[in-house]
Amino acid sequence: MKLTQEEQDILDGKEGQTKAKIMQTLVEFGELFGADKLVPVTTSGHLVTSFGIGLLKPVYRIMDEIIEAGLKTPFPFTVDPRPIDYENVKCGVLDKLIFSKIMYSKQKHYEEQLSKIGLKNKNAFTCTCYLEEVGNTPKYGDILSWAESSAVVFANSVLGARCNRNSGMLDIFGALIGKVPNFGLLTDEGRKANWIVEVKTTSLPEAQILGSAIGMKVMEDVPYVKGLDRYLGTELNDEVISYLKDFGAATASNGAVGLYHIENLTPEAKKFNEKIINKDAKVYVIDDAELERVYKSYPVMWKKTDSKPSLCFIGCPHLTFYQLNKWTEKIEENLKVSGRRKIKIRTIMTSSPDVVEKFKQTENYIKLKNFGVNLSSICPLMYTNNPIAGSKPIITNSNKLRTYSKSRYYKDDDIVKIICGVK
Ligand code: F3S
Numbered sequence: 001m002k003l004t005q006e007e008q009d010i011l012d013g014k015e016g017q018t019k020a021k022i023m024q025t026l027v028e029f030g031e032l033f034g035a036d037k038l039v040p041v042t043t044s045g046h047l048v049t050s051f052g053i054g055l056l057k058p059v060y061r062i063m064d065e066i067i068e069a070g071l072k073t074p075f076p077f078t079v080d081p082r083p084i085d086y087e088n089v090k091c092g093v094l095d096k097l098i099f100s101k102i103m104y105s106k107q108k109h110y111e112e113q114l115s116k117i118g119l120k121n122k123n124a125f126t127c128t129c130y131l132e133e134v135g136n137t138p139k140y141g142d143i144l145s146w147a148e149s150s151a152v153v154f155a156n157s158v159l160g161a162r163c164n165r166n167s168g169m170l171d172i173f174g175a176l177i178g179k180v181p182n183f184g185l186l187t188d189e190g191r192k193a194n195w196i197v198e199v200k201t202t203s204l205p206e207a208q209i210l211g212s213a214i215g216m217k218v219m220e221d222v223p224y225v226k227g228l229d230r231y232l233g234t235e236l237n238d239e240v241i242s243y244l245k246d247f248g249a250a251t252a253s254n255g256a257v258g259l260y261h262i263e264n265l266t267p268e269a270k271k272f273n274e275k276i277i278n279k280d281a282k283v284y285v286i287d288d289a290e291l292e293r294v295y296k297s298y299p300v301m302w303k304k305t306d307s308k309p310s311l312c313f314i315g316c317p318h319l320t321f322y323q324l325n326k327w328t329e330k331i332e333e334n335l336k337v338s339g340r341r342k343i344k345i346r347t348i349m350t351s352s353p354d355v356v357e358k359f360k361q362t363e364n365y366i367k368l369k370n371f372g373v374n375l376s377s378i379c380p381l382m383y384t385n386n387p388i389a390g391s392k393p394i395i396t397n398s399n400k401l402r403t404y405s406k407s408r409y410y411k412d413d414d415i416v417k418i419i420c421g422v423k
Contacts, residue, residue, distance in 0.1 A: 001030050002037050007179065018069035022173045029170060030181025038179040039186060041145045043161075044120070044136045045077035045175030046129045048147040049168040051382050052106030059169065060106060063113040066176065073118035073175045078129035078136045080148050081318065081350070082107070083382030088374050089348055095388050103386055117176070125377060126352030127151055128245065128318040130159065133354040140267055143186065145174025149258075150249035150317045150400065156259040158236065158244050160267035162186045165220075165258040185258050191268065193224035193261055193277045200287045204231035206295075206411050208399040210286065211247040213294040215255025217284050222259050223251075224277050229264040236265070238322035246398075249317045253400035301406035307393035312419050313380035313407065315350030316398035321358055324351055324375075328364040330412070331371050334420035342372035344421035345395070353377045381405055 003011065011027060013020040026038065049059065084099050084107065091099065111119075120136070127148050129136035138144055138161035146152050147166040155161040164184045166174065174180040184190040195218045199205065205228075214223050232240050244262070251257035261269035261276060268276055314327060327349060335341065349368070351359065356375055359365050368375065380398070384390050384405045394407040395415060402409035410418065 001027055001035050001181065003027070004038075007038055010177070016069055018065050018071065019177070022066075022177055025170070025173055026177060026179065026181060030183065033181065033183045035181035035183040037182050039143055039182045041174055041178050041180055042142045043138050043144065044075040045073055045118075045171060046136060046144070046146040046148060046151055047077060047079040047114070047168070047171050047175075049172075050080035050125055050379070051083045052104050052108070052110035054102065054105040056106070060110065060113065062169070063110070063117070067113060067116045071117065071176050073172075074178055075175070076118055076120035076124075077172075077175055078120050078124040078126065078134065079114060080125065080127050081352075081377055081379035081382070082125045083379055083385075085376045085378045088376035089378055089383060091389075098386055098388055117172075123353035123357075126318050126354075127379070128154075128320070128352050128355075130154055131241075131320060131352065131355065133321065133358055134352050135354075143180060145171050145180050147171035149252035149256075150245070152258055153248040153252040153260070154245055156185055156191075157248055157261065157266050158241065162191075163258075165252075165256065191222065191259060191276070193222045194218075194281050195221050195223040196277060196281050196283045197223045197225045198283065198285045199225060199227035199230075200285060201291060202288055205286070205291055207243045207247040208250045208397065208409070209291050209295050209411070211250025212254040212399045213286055213291060214260070214284070215251040215253065215257050216294070218251075218255060218257060220256040220258065222261070223257065223284075224261045224263065224269065224274075224281070226263045228262050232262070232265060234264045234270075238320065240265070242320045242323045245317055245320065250399040253403050295411070298402060298409050300408055302393045302408060303391065304393075309345050309393050309395040309408070309418065311392055311394045312345050312347040312415065313350065313384075313394060313396045313398065313401060314347065314415070316380045316396065316401045318355070318377070319349060319351040321351075321355050324349065324355070324359045324368070325362070325364050327416075328368045328371075330416045331373065331420060332367065334416050334422050335371060338421040338423070340421050342370075343419045345419045346374075347372070347419050348374045348376055348378075348380070350376050350378060350380055380407075
């Protein structure tokens with residue numbers, strides 16, 4: 001990799017040993033993937049590591065070293081959701097003990113460390129940092145040092161920013177040095193589609209299942225999706241943004257997609273049309289039967305497959321303001337059908353602190369609360385990712401949560417019936 005004199009000086013330790021080690025990590029990472037140079041990061045970082053898991057001792061040591069060296073990110077950064085929220089997600093004594101003493105014993109300490117190196121503010125904990133309410137919204141062409149897969153795929157695809165699927169710590173290293181290695185999704189060549197996906201369904205597909213089907217087929221490749229604009233239109237409004245957020249998270253978690261193009265809708269597909277498709281691109285046709293096949297293929301991981309669900313999570317990735325309102329309407333309609341005043345299954349909806357604050361100003365917030373739904377800003381995956389919570393029969397409409405936990409996936413229209421007790 002060709003370095004500038006300034007970069008070489010940092011690597012040689014002229015700006016201190018800590019910076020030299022960070023630079024060395026970035027350079028070796030880049031060389032591993034055939035990067036030709038480092039390029040400047042042009043906007044705020046977003047960190048995937050938001051949880052103070054006691055076992056991650058090297059992370060806290062590295063953070064201490066960064067703080068002692070006086071390093072700070074040039075832009076304030078956001079970070080993934082917290083794993084716990086005792087106020088809105090009540091848990092039993094044993095769960096609380098496991099969370100506070102074993103799983104996330106370093107949470108407070110880690111958050112203090114994050115603050116010292118450039119964390120934006122107390123509301124910065126969300127995976128949907130790119131939403132306008134949160135404000136870490138990259139522009140077209142921005143170069144990022146992010147790692148959260150659902151945020152990376154959204155920023156690349158819907159905003160036209162450029163970011164690789166980095167790992168935790170590499171995101172903070174890139175943000176601190178202000179440079180990332182130039183390869184993969186940062187290059188014009190790496191952003192070309194090597195799959196054409198033809199959507200031939202008879203109605204708008206469930207975002208989470210379509211994303212899952214595409215992710216499992218193309219894995220880390222770039223798909224160019226045709227036929228979806230028939231249902232989504234050609235403008236990125238709130239409804240479409242919400243759809244693409246969930247679709248992208250499913251492509252990134254059920255596969256390893258970091259960028260997709262939607263014909264006539266996403267910025268690079270609009271700008272370059274089919275010129276952005278590689279000549280030898282493969283074709284994947286998705287019709288109703290294919291979606292149903294994928295849906296039916298999800299295993300039920302519960303101990304007893306016929307258990308009654310004890311908890312429902314909606315909002316992975318975090319819900320948009322539009323979605324919070326839509327879910328309130330959906331629940332209201334379904335409670336009318338079931339004749340109940342409150343939901344039947346304990347349900348937690350998750351959204352970013354900034355979106356929750358905005359939603360709290362609305363009548364729908366009161367309604368949702370009265371229906372018995374809890375609103376939180378945690379990461380459901382971090383919450384379920386332990387033997388006690390993980391052994392409970394949890395349901396979700398998130399294909400990401402389904403993939404990484406034992407939670408059982410249901411489509412939106414089915415899950416709302418279950419939680420509202422509609423027969
Ligand atoms: Fe966000 Fe946690 Fe889901 S980071 S995408 S809520 S797994």
